Amino acid sequence: MSTPSLLTVILNWRTPDMTLKAAQAAAREMGGIDGLIVIVDNDSGDGSFEAICEGIAQAGWAEGRVEVVQSGRNGGFGAGNNFGIRHGLAQRNFDFVYILNSDAFPDAGSITALLDHMTQMPTCGFAGSYIHGEDGEPHLTAFRFPSIGGEIEGAARVGLLSRALHKHIVPLPIPAETTRVDWLAGASMLMRREVLEQIGLFDETFFLYFEETDLCLRAQRAGWHTDYVRSSSVTHIGSVSTGMKTWQRMPQYWFDSRLHYFRKNHGNLYAVTATLAHVMGTCLWKLRRVIGGKPKRDPDHFLRDLITHSLKSLFRRAQREPSKTPTLSVRKEASS
Numbered sequence: 001m002s003t004p005s006l007l008t009v010i011l012n013w014r015t016p017d018m019t020l021k022a023a024q025a026a027a028r029e030m031g032g033i034d035g036l037i038v039i040v041d042n043d044s045g046d047g048s049f050e051a052i053c054e055g056i057a058q059a060g061w062a063e064g065r066v067e068v069v070q071s072g073r074n075g076g077f078g079a080g081n082n083f084g085i086r087h088g089l090a091q092r093n094f095d096f097v098y099i100l101n102s103d104a105f106p107d108a109g110s111i112t113a114l115l116d117h118m119t120q121m122p123t124c125g126f127a128g129s130y131i132h133g134e135d136g137e138p139h140l141t142a143f144r145f146p147s148i149g150g151e152i153e154g155a156a157r158v159g160l161l162s163r164a165l166h167k168h169i170v171p172l173p174i175p176a177e178t179t180r181v182d183w184l185a186g187a188s189m190l191m192r193r194e195v196l197e198q199i200g201l202f203d204e205t206f207f208l209y210f211e212e213t214d215l216c217l218r219a220q221r222a223g224w225h226t227d228y229v230r231s232s233s234v235t236h237i238g239s240v241s242t243g244m245k246t247w248q249r250m251p252q253y254w255f256d257s258r259l260h261y262f263r264k265n266h267g268n269l270y271a272v273t274a275t276l277a278h279v280m281g282t283c284l285w286k287l288r289r290v291i292g293g294k295p296k297r298d299p300d301h302f303l304r305d306l307i308t309h310s311l312k313s314l315f316r317r318a319q320r321e322p323s324k325t326p327t328l329s330v331r332k333e334a335s336s
Contacts, residue, residue, distance in 0.1 A: 004115055006035035007094035009084035011077065014044045015102045016051040018237070020059070025105040026098075027061050029112070035094070037066045040084040043074045076253075077186070078202030078211040082326050085201060089328060094193060101187040103237040104131070113232035114190040117178065125195040125224025126216060128184030129232040130174075139236060141185035142172045142228045145217055146261065151274045155281025157297075158288065178230045183216035188234040195224050197328045203264070204324040207253040210261040217265055250299045255309040264323055275310045279303065 008026050012019040023037055030037070039056070041049040049070050056062045071083040081099050088094060096118060098111065106129075114127050121127075131139040144150065149168030153161055162169060172181060189212070199218045202211045216226045262271035282303045288294050 003034055004095040004119060005092075006030065006033050006096050006098055006111070006115065007085070007088040008035060008037045008098045008100060008111075009081055009088065010037065010039045010100050010102055011080040011084065012039060012041045012044065012048055012052060012102050013074070013080075014046050014048055016044075016048040016055070019048075019052055019102040020055045022100055022102050022105055023056075023066060024059065024061055026100055026111070027065055029106045029108070029110055030065070033111070033115070035065075036088055036091075037062075038084040038088045039066065039068045040071050040080050040087075041068070042071050042076075042080040075204055076207035076211075078206050079204040081186075082201040082204065085196070086326070086328070089193065097191045097193060097196065099186055099189050099191070100234075101236065104187045105235045106188065107233040107235060110188070110232040110234055111190075114188075114229055117227060117229045117232075118190055118192060121227065123223075123225060124227050125192050125219040125222075126184065126226040127190045127229050127232075128181075128186075128226070129188040129234040130228070130230050131185065131187055131234050131236045134235060134237065138174045139185075139187075139238065140171045140174065141187065142175060142179075142181040143170050143183050143185075143213070144168065144172060145182045145213065146170055146274070148270070148274050148277045152277040152281040155278045156284040157281075158284060161284075175228050175230055179228050180225050181228045182220070182226065183213045184226055184228060186212040187236050187238075188232070192224075193328075195219055195222070198222055200325040200327050202325070203260075204326065205260050205264075206257045208257065209254050210257040214261055214265065248300050250302055250305055252309075255306065259309070259313055272310070272314075275306065279307060282306070 008030065010019055010022055010026065019039060023039055026037055039052055041052060053068050056066050056068055069084065069087055071080050085097055096115065110129055114129065117127050118124055128141060131141045133139060147168050149165045150170045153165040153169055199222050203214050206214065219226065259271060262274050282298065
């Protein structure tokens with residue numbers, strides 16, 4: 001069996017120093033692997049592109065192994081990664097595509113572990129790593145697909161309800177061994193090229209959030225499964241580009257992405273019902289806070305924003321929103 005080839009894509013948004021660090025870690029772990037690293041600057045507009053180009057030009061480890069490209073627009077996580085994937089696959093037929101966050105640093109053997117797993121499991125479409133912080137604490141990156149039951153359970157945070165809906169809880173307990181999951185966070189994810197050729201790339205309707213969920217669901221519906229590979233370990237800082245850790249209020253694009261996911265994959269009625277379930281769950285949680293003195297956990301005005309966004313959506317066309325899911329036709333044209 002020939003050694004698999006690998007295209008690694010790292011998306012930068014105003015984190016040039018960290019992106020270079022992630023690229024260096026990836027290059028180290030790709031030693032001996034036939035591959036290429038493509039760094040995409042997502043139109044940062046802050047000098048990131050120039051800084052990364054200069055850093056790569058001066059780095060001995062990057063010579064002939066790294067390309068830096070400018071997307072020309074900030075279309076979000078999916079659009080930026082799509083740009084890098086299409087750029088790399090237009091040049092040659094890489095067997096696998098690896099997407100790595102700019103604030104994620106592969107530990108020793110992590111990329112090889114993903115490649116070995118995918119090579120041994122021909123029905124596995126996507127594989128992701130065990131993610132941990134700089135302090136060694138594990139991050140939740142393995143999940144079930146969102147559902148109506150998961151919406152009310154996740155919002156209510158009531159033990160009795162959680163036990164009754166345990167099969168719908170979206171975050172999975174951190175696996176102790178390699179296991180099959182519904183979807184994985186995209187901080188460190190290996191993707192089989194033939195799966196992307198079959199189902200398409202990230203749906204660019206999602207600016208941020210739910211794009212990995214949608215991609216994994218499309219793969220599952222096409223007969224591929226997603227695996228969490230425990231032997232692949234990656235250090236992740238988290239939320240550096242998005243600033244999620246310091247959010248005071250949920251941004252509009254989170255509500256847009258959530259609604260698009262449910263409408264696209266389950267229809268408008270399901271989306272409305274899922275929102276009602278989330279509202280009911282949040283109301284239960286607020287009641288628990290009043291009665292039991294529970295701490296605040298939701299961003300400011302979350303319930304009001306969710307309801308307002310949902311009501312506004314009712315005035316739009318009550319149908320599934322069109323998706324912007326690019327294909328890999330550019331790769332095929334380049335190789336013809």
